[in-house]
Amino acid sequence: MILYSLITAFTIAIACCVAARRETQLSPKGRMGTPECSVVMGRRYGHGGVLRRQAFDYVCLAGIFLTLTALSALRIEVGNDYGKYIDIFHEIYAGTDSAYVVTEPGFNFVVKAVYVLSGYENYLLVFALFGAATVFVFLKAMYEQSADFKLSFAMFMLLGLYFRTFTTVRYYFVLALTLYSLKYVRQKEYGKFALVILFAALFHKSVLVVLLFYPLAAFPWKKWMLAGGGVIAAGVFLFQQQILGLALKLYPTFQNTVYLTQDIGLKANASGILRCLFVFLLAALCRRESRKENAANQFYLKLNLFGFLLYTCGSFLPLVSRLAYYVVTPQILLVPGLIAGLKKGRKKKLILALTGAFCLVYFVWFLLTASGSGIRVLPYQTWIFTEKEWINGSDFF
Secondary structure (H helix, E strand, C coil): CHHHHHHHHHHHHHHCCCCCCCHHHCCCCCCCCCHHHHHHHHHHHCHHHHHHHHHHHHHHHHHHHHHHHHHHHCECCCCCCHHHHHHHHHHHHHCCCHHHCCCCHHHHHHHHHHHHHHCCCCHHHHHHHHHHHHHHHHHHHHHHHCCCHHHHHHHHHHCCHHHHCCCCHHHHHHHHHHHHHHHHHHCCCHHHHHHHHHHHHCCCHHHHHHHHHHHHHHCCCCHHHHHHHHHHHHHHHHHHHHHHHHHHHHCHHHCCCHHHCCCCCCCCCHHHHHHHHHHHHHHHHHHHHHCCCCHHHHHHHHHHHHHHHHHHCCCCCCCCHHHHHHHHCCHHHHHHHHHHCCCCCHHHHHHHHHHHHHHHHHHHHHHHHCCCCCCCCCCCCEHHHCHHHHHHHHHHC
């Protein structure tokens, strides 16, 4: 718990040194290095300081990346499914009948390639590679798309999103890719968006749901659509058994497992519901200052609504949070966008303080529950100090 707190404080401190506001919010297709961004950066730092500002940002990002990647790569037996993944790696490497290997072909290819190139079942390297890739994509998505990188990154850490990447490694790699793909939806480059999602589906097929959710959220909504959506959401309660049956056909591995009774219901999804409600409250406080003229914030707010509906109306589904995370993770882009749209003053400071307090309380709650069976990212253990893993660990380098 102390280690996680120190890592969180250290990396957030580095993130505070990164440029406060990203220029991608000012120009839909603008990004660092484009003419649009160069003009804005030039106004703030002077044209001669643009490259120095970029270089300094990259140094800070590299420091964050190395710190978080090291924490992920050096862990052992951290994550509720760590041992299960080692068994899956073995089945993939041994050429077990595909009917018994539940993971997707892209994931299987990476695992087998690592094992073959290593010459033995080097599962430490597999976990390290996915940890590094996940952190890299998350950082890239936040740096390029957030209105305030330091706030987005603080939420990424304090809401426990980074530490959850220690579990279900392929899922969180895919989640990072979906966050990155949001830029293509906002820019209406749906071909690129589809390619990113189809690539992600090679690692976790549940990601295909965003092919429906993201374009639907980007589409201008009419009042009759809201009414129709409300009717559909309410009707879900009438067809719970049928929907559950369909879900079990898509994920037959859930049949006759504890997932059908564990982590379902409103109480089990209370933390997700609370987060969505807090974002709605924040959006109400910011009102039209940050929402009316900001298409990005409106888009993310619709995704937050989808997340709320999944957590509530779909609470009877096993592991519904895996679907909800695809639409609630953009909260780390929405909240900074809402706050950045406010004029400087007491109101902005109060809302920023309220957000910080909520995230800190959530972080404390996360640490207190992080040793539970559903997450089990505490206590942290590393193979460096584990004698039986030292040979495997030294070969990793």
